[in-house]
Amino acid sequence: MHLRDLINFMRKSVLVTGATGTIGRDVAKRLSEKGVAVRAGVRDQAKARKQFGSNIALAPFDFENEQTFSGALEGVEKVFLLPPLLPNQLEVTNVFVDAAKHAGVRHIAKLSAIGVDDETRPTAIKWHGANEQHIRESGVAFTFLRPNSFMQNFFTYFPPRNGAIYLPWGTGTASFVDTRDIASVAAKVLTSDGHEGKIYTLTGPATLGIAEVARILSEMTGREFKYVDVPEAAARDGMLQAGVPPWQVDLVMELHAVNKQNRWSAVTSDIEKVTGTPPTDFAQFARDHADKFRTS
Numbered sequence: 286m287h288l289r290d291l292i293n294f295m296r297k298s299v300l301v302t303g304a305t306g307t308i309g310r311d312v313a314k315r316l317s318e319k320g321v322a323v324r325a326g327v328r329d330q331a332k333a334r335k336q337f338g339s340n341i342a343l344a345p346f347d348f349e350n351e352q353t354f355s356g357a358l359e360g361v362e363k364v365f366l367l368p369p370l371l372p373n374q375l376e377v378t379n380v381f382v383d384a385a386k387h388a389g390v391r392h393i394a395k396l397s398a399i400g401v402d403d404e405t406r407p408t409a410i411k412w413h414g415a416n417e418q419h420i421r422e423s424g425v426a427f428t429f430l431r432p433n434s435f436m437q438n439f440f441t442y443f444p445p446r447n448g449a450i451y452l453p454w455g456t457g458t459a460s461f462v463d464t465r466d467i468a469s470v471a472a473k474v475l476t477s478d479g480h481e482g483k484i485y486t487l488t489g490p491a492t493l494g495i496a497e498v499a500r501i502l503s504e505m506t507g508r509e510f511k512y513v514d515v516p517e518a519a520a521r522d523g524m525l526q527a528g529v530p531p532w533q534v535d536l537v538m539e540l541h542a543v544n545k546q547n548r549w550s551a552v553t554s555d556i557e558k559v560t561g562t563p564p565t566d567f568a569q570f571a572r573d574h575a576d577k578f579r580t581s
Contacts, residue, residue: 298322298360299475300390302346302381303367305333307437308396311468312365312475317341319476326357348377351384358388363475366395368416372532375412379419392426392481394474396467399433399486399549407539428480430470432487433549434540436461436570439498440577442537451513453520453538454495457545460488460552461498463565470559485555490564492550498567505571506578517541 299316303309304325316323317340326346327333333343344357348369358364364385368378385393397413400406406414413431420427438461439445443452467487474480493501499510515523517538524534543549556564571578 297362298324298342299363299365300324300326300344300346300357300361301365301367302326302348303365303369303396304341305329305336306367307435307441308464308467308471309365309367310336311465312471313337313341315468315472316475319472321476324357324361326353348381349373351380354381354384355388358385358390361385361388361390363392363394364390365471365475366393368396368413370533372530375415378412378416382416382420382423382425386423386425390425392428392475393420394428394430394471394480395420396471397429397431399431399488400543401429401431403548407536407543409536409540426481428474428482429484430467430474430487431484432462432464432467433489434459434461434544435467436463436489436565436567437574439502440574445499445502445510445578448509449511449513450495450499451515451520451523452495453515453517453541453545455514455545456494457547458492458494458550459544460490460492460550461567462487462489462556463570466556466560466564469562470556473559480559485559486551486553487556488551488553488564490552490566492552493567501567502571502578505568506575508579510578 299321301309301313301323304313304327313323313325324342324344325333326344328347330343346353346357368374397417398410400410401414417429470485470487496512499512502510521534521538
């Protein structure tokens with residue numbers, strides 16, 4: 286391959302941050318399936334190699350180590366930006382955006398969050414809003430993906446215990462979205478034209494309360510689940526006793542409070558608009574992951 290061809294090939298690379306997580310992993314795999322030269326930015330090379338095999342290039346990358354940015358970004362044309370869960374998330378993410386601009390990145394697809402435009406926003410959503418603004422001001426082309434609460438949270442962040450889902454949501458509802466659909470949107474955005482400057486609010490096809498989630502899980506798995514509405518103080522104490530850092534507990538409790546108020550219950554058609562496929566409903570999600578719930 287001539288040097289010019291090699292450079293052109295490298296310029297078509299897409300860097301995926303958060304590549305070993307639930308969403309980043311699927312984004313990297315979908316891009317690879319589309320024939321894109323994917324570079325997964327990872328801290329744990331061994332873990333990543335087990336997930337990806339030899340199909341996806343790995344680059345040492347850590348949001349808390351600026352020295353890793355230049356190598357991960359070298360020759361990269363586009364970036365899937367998945368902010369890290371850190372108390373200094375906004376600071377490190379903004380520094381990374383500056384590095385991406387300096388490296389010549391032409392398009393950033395940022396995983397943001399629903400509710401960024403709300404007048405009153407939880408801290409985590411404020412961070413996303415400020416990072417969106419920093420990207421706008423950078424002059425780099427962008428697409429903002431604003432998903433609602435993930436269906437996968439029901440087996441990652443708040444899985445059932447002994448057949449019960451414990452959450453301080455009252456009768457609150459949300460239009461839960463499957464992370465696989467988020468990944469499909471991201472892959473489409475990063476491999477086709479016309480998404481620059483666009484904002485997509487990503488939701489599932491229906492608004493559900495936690496009692497309804499429990500009912501669907503029961504039907505799809507053949508195991509009985511119930512919803513236990515936990516007092517907010519008890520939910521906070523439970524997380525602290527489980528060793529969750531106080532700053533993270535504060536973030537989560539703010540998000541729970543918003544959901545208890547039904548503020549993120551709207552349903553959009555953005556997933557189908559981008560991918561041509563309707564979003565996954567909760568019953569299908571439960572069927573696909575039934576084994577995880579049968580053992581919880």
